[in-house]
Amino acid sequence: RKEVEQDPGPFNVPEGATVAFNCTYSNSASQSFFWYRQDCRKEPKLLMSVYSSGNEDGRFTAQLNRASQYISLLIRDSKLSDSATYLCVVNGGGTYKYIFGTGTRLKVLA
Amino acid sequence: NAGVTQTPKFQVLKTGQSMTLQCAQDMNHEYMSWYRQDPGMGLRLIHYSVGAGITDQGEVPNGYNVSRSTTEDFPLRLLSAAPSQTSVYFCASNLVASDNEQFFGPGTRLTVL
Numbered sequence: 001r002k003e004v005e006q007d008p009g010p011f012n013v014p015e016g017a018t019v020a021f022n023c024t025y026s027n028s029a030s031q032s033f034f035w036y037r038q039d040c041r042k043e044p045k046l047l048m049s050v051y052s053s054g055n056e057d058g059r060f061t062a063q064l065n066r067a068s069q070y071i072s073l074l075i076r077d078s079k080l081s082d083s084a085t086y087l088c089v090v091n092g093g094g095t096y097k098y099i100f101g102t103g104t105r106l107k108v109l110a
Numbered sequence: 111n112a113g114v115t116q117t118p119k120f121q122v123l124k125t126g127q128s129m130t131l132q133c134a135q136d137m138n139h140e141y142m143s144w145y146r147q148d149p150g151m152g153l154r155l156i157h158y159s160v161g162a163g164i165t166d167q168g169e170v171p172n173g174y175n176v177s178r179s180t181t182e183d184f185p186l187r188l189l190s191a192a193p194s195q196t197s198v199y200f201c202a203s204n205l206v207a208s209d210n211e212q213f214f215g216p217g218t219r220l221t222v223l
Contacts, residue, residue, distance in 0.1 A: 043200055043214035044153070087152070096141060096160055097168065098212060102152035
């Protein structure tokens with residue numbers, strides 16, 4: 001089993017739609033969780049950290065479920081500019097290593 | 111601040127050649143790491159360093175060497191390039207605490223013929 005798993009997609013959604021991605025992780029000792037965004041042929045950039053109580057940044061909401069070992073990302077009112085690959089990242093659990101999921105590709109259609 | 115810089119942006123090698131991918135950061139970050147990204151595989155950790163003089167292996171270290179003589183620089187060496195090392199290589203840096211954002215360089219696209 002991979003340490004961090006994501007549905008690769010693509011998720012094709014119309015503009016204005018709400019879309020959600022999940023990511024599961026296998027190390028129950030993991031401590032830090034992130035969503036990164038990667039545009040085609042570019043470097044990943046932090047979208048948001050994920051906190052235990054859940055957190056929101058504009059149209060983006062991240063949730064953590066430690067009991068089931070998954071994190072989620074909800075995007076409301078999708079824009080064309082949201083088209084990208086979203087990477088789930090997990091860190092901690094006795095190591096400094098950041099473990100990346102393979103990414104979920106989102107296409108927002110006009 | 112320039113952030114994380116990588117050189118070269120593109121490189122073509124022949125099998126058996128050696129080369130060094132350069133990575134530098136000007137944010138005084140203790141932690142630096144190298145990843146490779148292949149289609150459908152996500153980013154895989156090659157080597158990482160938690161400070162000058164300290165390095166450790168990641169998930170896919172074979173065929174690569176690293177050193178960390180200064181806080182700023184973290185070069186990745188391919189000793190004898192193989193076609194399986196064709197990939198996009200990203201260098202990243204961050205403060206050591208695990209809840210800190212990683213900052214990535216723009217990447218090096220390497221093709222080994």
